Amino acid sequence: KTGCGPAVESEDELYEVVNITDYARRHQWWSRVFGNSTGPIAEKYSVASQIMMGGVTGWCAGYLFQRVGKIVATAVGGGFLLLQIANHSGYVQVDWRKVEKDVNKAKKHLKKKANKAAPELNSFIEESTEFVKRNIVISGGFVGGFLLGLAS
Numbered sequence: 001k002t003g004c005g006p007a008v009e010s011e012d013e014l015y016e017v018v019n020i021t022d023y024a025r026r027h028q029w030w031s032r033v034f035g036n037s038t039g040p041i042a043e044k045y046s047v048a049s050q051i052m053m054g055g056v057t058g059w060c061a062g063y064l065f066q067r068v069g070k071i072v073a074t075a076v077g078g079g080f081l082l083l084q085i086a087n088h089s090g091y092v093q094v095d096w097r098k099v100e101k102d103v104n105k106a107k108k109h110l111k112k113k114a115n116k117a118a119p120e121l122n123s124f125i126e127e128s129t130e131f132v133k134r135n136i137v138i139s140g141g142f143v144g145g146f147l148l149g150l151a152s
Contacts, residue, residue, distance in 0.1 A: 050138040051138070051140070053138055054138035054140065054144075057142055057145065058141060058144060059152075060145075060149065061146055062152075065146075065149070066152075
């Protein structure tokens with residue numbers, strides 16, 4: 001019994017009714033996990049905790065990146081291989097001049113879009129750099145964990 005509500009009896013068992021809203025107000029899990037203060041994470045946790053958190057999240061991200069990367073590479077490579085086999089066997093005729101023309105058109109379009117997005121990209125890079133500087137320990141743990149995740 002936690003004492004959060006009145007006891008209710010049934011024929012065989014004794015229940016306790018818990019008011020979830022009151023329980024959530026008294027036991028805020030995010031306060032225990034993230035702490036009550038705001039600001040850089042370096043002010044809230046010890047160096048060992050930061051390295052551990054960064055390493056675990058980095059390992060998970062690296063492991064997922066590795067698995068998804070293998071699946072994507074297999075799908076793209078397999079599709080290209082099947083296309084080449086079909087082309088060689090005569091099932092498919094590829095107009096390589098048209099392919100080259102479309103690729104060049106796409107390159108020009110991407111260059112135009114990249115020039116327009118440059119200021120937004122620069123501000124994102126600056127914000128990311130500032131975050132890494134403020135939280136260097138957890139960022140280092142993340143990078144190490146990410147590399148370990150890629151290797152495993």
